[in-house]
Amino acid sequence: MMALPELKIGRIETFLVPPRWLFVRVETVDGAHGWGEASLEGHAEAVNGAFEAIRDRFIGHDARRIEDIWQIAYRGGFYRGGAVLMSALSGFDQALWDLKGRALGVPAWELMGGRVRDRIRAYAWIGGDRPHEIADAAKARKAQGFSAVKMNATADLDWIGTPRLFDEVIERVQAAQAAGLDVGLDFHGRVHRPMAKQLAKVLEPLGLLFIEEPLLSENPEGLADIAALVSTPIALGERLYSRWDFKPFFERGAVDIIQPDLSHAGGISECRRIAAMAEAYDVAVAPHCPLGPLALAACLQLSANAPNVAIQEMSLGIHYNVGHDLLEFVTDPEVLTPVDGYLPIPQGAGLGVTIDEAKVREVAKEGHRWRNPIWRHKDGSFAEW
Incomplete structure (x- = not known):
């Protein structure tokens, strides 16, 4: 491997890419570049704004020093963590790994x-x-x-109800299983504790891959109770943004499969550390990724390197991809195309995918203003989406 000269950051660009993504491009003064994805669904404008501080701090910085940049970006602004700041750092971190790998001619892994x-x-x-x-x-x-799919368990559910409400959930799972598929079921934080316990229990005989977010991650004590109640693996983590956020769930035994999002939880650098923490607790990793091609490419770098990654979510044809789909902005879609139910580990330099820069710049002129829907219960009160 050749020695790598200094790579001084000269420009950091962001692009609002429809349907709901935020791409990041980092370029050195000598013209080397890397791409990342800082998508935070429904809050792209806020993340875009967070890049002002990143530009102020890191234009002129040596892009080779990825860990030094990560530590400064995370700790140096006094306030740290949270969805917006960590998503900005995530996309920046991915772009730095892509840039360095491209400069050396090797994959990030x-x-x-x-x-x-x-x-x-x-x-x-x-x-x-x-x-x-x-x-x-x-x-x-x-x-x-x-060979595997995930689906939402339910639409909105009231705080309390009877198990008759669960009959349709069971029928949907059985319909997918009848097609020969393994099923993961996402509660999406929509189910509150009085009903979540009941639903988890009635689903147990179906042999699910996992139940995801049976409660919101702001309720670690309730999640630990559900984990103790059923044998179905408990998955969570898309709304956790650092190793410190994940720590109490490991300590409580509240999770069997973690789902850090590499565009929300500090990028490749932090998610590799989170995966290593999970390994110490014999917890599997299934990176969250209902996002774009750069987010998926970053996930595959982690899948290549972390032994406890078990399965990878991808957004091909997902219902959110209205007007544009996963592979539209890459010139080498085969890199992110599953074969016999598996995604290959990318062999190309950096993140291993090539972005159609001209197309990204063109669609970013219009951008997007994606927002998730607001739901209400039958009595008119707010319902979790």
Whole structure:
């Protein structure tokens, strides 16, 4: 491997890319560049604003010093953590790994100690926000080669109710399983504790891959109770943004599968540390990624290197991708295309994908203003989406 000259950062650009993504491009004064993804669904403008401080601090900084940059970006502004600041840092971090890998002509995973696997099992979404037409959607995913899917368990649920409300959930799971698929079920934080325990219990005999966010992660004590109640693996983590956020869930035994989002939780650098923490507790990793191609490419760098990554979410054809889909902004879509239900580990330099820069710049002229819907219960009160 050749010696790497100083790579002084000369420009940091951001692009609002539809349907709901935020791409980051870092360029050195000598013209080397790297791409990352700082998407925070529904809050792209806030993350975009956070890049003003990043530019002030890191224009002129040596891009080779990824860990030094991470520590300054995280600790140096006094206030730290949270969805907005960590998403900005995440996209910046990904772009630095991409830049350094490209400068050296090696994948990012090579710089982290080499790969432990050749491919990673992938799953796709079916059913939408208010799940429907599950049988047909499951058959379509099976035809694409997937062996696993995830779907939302329910639309909104009231705080209390009777188990009759769960009959449709069970039927939907069984419809997907009848197509020959393994199923992960996302509660999406929509179910409150009085009903979450009941729903987790009635689902237990179905043999799910996992139940995701059976309660919001702001309720670690309730999650620990549910973990003790059922044998189904408990998954969570998309709304946790650092190793410090994950720590209490490991200590309480409240989680079996963590789902850090590499565009929210500090990028490749921090998510590699989170995965290592999880390994010490014998917890699996399934990176959260209903986002764009750069986020997925970053996840695959982690999948290459972390031994406890078990499965990878991808957004191909997800119901949020209205007007633009996962592979539209890359010139080498085969890198992110599943084969027999698995995604290959990228072999190209950096993140291993090539962005169609001209197309990104063109669509970013219009950008997007994506917002999640607001739901209400039958009595008119706010319902979790």
